[in-house]
Structure formats: C-alpha cells, structure tokens
Amino acid sequence: KQIEDxxxxxxxxxxxxxxxxxxGVKHPDMLYPPRDVEGLKRLLDQIEETTYDTLKKDCLVYFxxxxxxxxxxxxxxxxRCIPPQFVALADAYWHLDSGKETSRAVALLSDARLNRDYPSKIIQALSLEQNxxxxxxxxxxxxxxxxxxxDDIDAYSIALAQSSLLEAWQYQRSFPEGxxxxxxxxxxxxxxxxxxxxSYTRLVQH
Incomplete structure (x- = not known):
C-alpha cells in the first residue's frame, strides 16, 4: 500500500x-508492487526478460x-559485485520512490558519475517534501x-523565489526577452x- 500511495x-x-x-516491460504498474509470492516471481521473471544487461538487471533486484x-x-x-556508482543510483531512486530520506537522494545524485535521467520525475518527487x-x-x-x-522550470523558479528574489529575477533574465x-x-x-x-497580511490581522 505504501508503494501504491x-x-x-x-x-x-x-x-x-x-x-x-x-x-521493455509493459504495464509495470500491473507487476509492481507484487501482491504475493507469485506476483514477485512474475516480476523477477519480467526483469530477467528485459533488454538490460546482467548488471542493470541486478540493480533492479537490488532496488x-x-x-x-x-x-x-x-x-x-x-x-553480485555491483559497482558503487550503480548502487548509489539505485539508492537515490529508492529514496525518491519511497519518500524516505529524499535529501539523501539529492546528495547521491550530485555525483558526476551518475546519469542525468528522469529529472522531471526527480523534481516531482522532491516537490512532495515539506522542504x-x-x-x-x-x-x-x-x-x-x-x-x-x-513544470520543471516552474518548480525551479518558485524554489528560487523562496530562496532569493534576486536569483529568481536573474533566472528569468536568462531567457530571451518576450x-x-x-x-x-x-x-x-x-x-x-x-x-x-x-499570507503575511492574514497573519498580522490575526
């Protein structure tokens, strides 16, 4: 239920x-999360049949x-001798999907050795946190x-405004006028x- 939520x-x-x-897995939401042992077996079978190499398959199982x-x-x-950078990426994705210690995901993703895939999904996951x-x-x-x-540009510009109006203003100036x-x-x-x-006005009035 936690995963589905x-x-x-x-x-x-x-x-x-x-x-x-x-x-190459079709309808992953029908397989993950598995509901029982048979469901887990089906998921593992699908992972084995993916187009990934052995290392990436191992990373999915590790996840x-x-x-x-x-x-x-x-x-x-x-x-399975999974290299550290692959472990770090799997860990980062797990933190994002689980919603646990998402700040740890940010720290891991700062590693230049890791790929830059799925930025929109990463930003969406981070946007669910209080900070x-x-x-x-x-x-x-x-x-x-x-x-x-x-949506990514929106999230970044609002985050900038919360942190520094000057930086937010400079960011909008980085795009062509008009x-x-x-x-x-x-x-x-x-x-x-x-x-x-x-919000400030309402706070003062109360």
Missing part, C-alpha cells in the same frame, strides 16, 4: 516504473531488496540537469510574492 502522489508513475518500461530495509540489499550487492524548495535547489545546483519541461518561458518564470515569481504578501 506514493505512486498516486507521483502522477501514477514511479521512477521504478520508468526503469521497468525502459527495459527491490531495499524495501526490506535490512542487510539483504547490501549482501546481494556484494555477492521542497531547498531540495529542488540543491538537486538542480549540484546535479545540473537540463530543464526543458514547463519569450514564453521568460514570461512564465516572471509570472511565477510575481505570483509567489503576492501569495507571500497575502
């Missing part, structure tokens, strides 16, 4: 769903073992993902300022 909060798609789909939150994942990693602005800024400043999706993106960022910053002012 988290999936619902992440627009019905987890990072692990992306990983399964990228390996699943992380849910036990004991030493099973680490013992599997040692037995979302801080986490989003740390992720973007350290991992330096390419932001192309409007461009839709520049207008969008400026609107986000102004809306955030207005919302903050209204």
């Amino acid at each position: 988290r999936r619902a909060r992440m627009s019905d798609v987890l990072v692990f769903d992306f990983l399964l789909a990228a390996g 699943l073992l992380k849910w036990h939150e004991d030493d099973r994942a680490s013992r599997f990693q040692e037995a 979302s602005g801080e986490l989003i800024l740390r992720y973007i400043r350290t991992a330096k993902p390419l932001l192309t999706e409007p 461009s839709a993106t520049r207008v969008r960022v400026l609107r986000n910053v102004l809306r955030w300022c207005l919302t903050r002012e209204l």
Whole structure:
C-alpha cells in the first residue's frame, strides 16, 4: 500500500516504473508492487526478460531488496559485485520512490558519475517534501540537469523565489526577452510574492 500511495502522489508513475518500461516491460504498474509470492516471481521473471544487461538487471533486484530495509540489499550487492556508482543510483531512486530520506537522494545524485535521467520525475518527487524548495535547489545546483519541461522550470523558479528574489529575477533574465518561458518564470515569481504578501497580511490581522 505504501508503494501504491506514493505512486498516486507521483502522477501514477514511479521512477521504478520508468526503469521497468525502459527495459521493455509493459504495464509495470500491473507487476509492481507484487501482491504475493507469485506476483514477485512474475516480476523477477519480467526483469530477467528485459533488454538490460546482467548488471542493470541486478540493480533492479537490488532496488527491490531495499524495501526490506535490512542487510539483504547490501549482501546481494556484494555477492553480485555491483559497482558503487550503480548502487548509489539505485539508492537515490529508492529514496525518491519511497519518500524516505529524499535529501539523501539529492546528495547521491550530485555525483558526476551518475546519469542525468528522469529529472522531471526527480523534481516531482522532491516537490512532495515539506522542504521542497531547498531540495529542488540543491538537486538542480549540484546535479545540473537540463530543464526543458514547463513544470520543471516552474518548480525551479518558485524554489528560487523562496530562496532569493534576486536569483529568481536573474533566472528569468536568462531567457530571451518576450519569450514564453521568460514570461512564465516572471509570472511565477510575481505570483509567489503576492501569495507571500497575502499570507503575511492574514497573519498580522490575526
């Protein structure tokens, strides 16, 4: 239920769903999370049949073992000799999908050896946290993902406004004058300022 609840909060798609789909698994949400032993066997069979190489298949199994939150994942990693950078990436994705210690995911993703896949999903996961602005800024400043999706740009511009209006203003100036993106960022910053002012006014009145 925990996994299903988290999936619902992440627009019905987890990072692990992306990983399964990228390996050729159809309808990953029908397989993961498994409901029983037979379901787990079906999931493991599907992982074995993916287009991934052995190392990446092992990483998927390692990810699943992380849910036990004991030493099973680490013992599997040692037995299968999974390289540290692959372990770090799997750990980061697990933290994002589980919603546990997401700040740890940000720290792991700052490693230059790790790939830069799924920035939109990562930002979406971080946006669910209470300190979302801080986490989003740390992720973007350290991992330096390419932001192309409007929702990602929105999240970053609002996080910037929360941290520093000057930086938010400078960010909107990085886009061509009159461009839709520049207008969008400026609107986000102004809306955030207005919302903050209204909240402050209500607080004072009470």
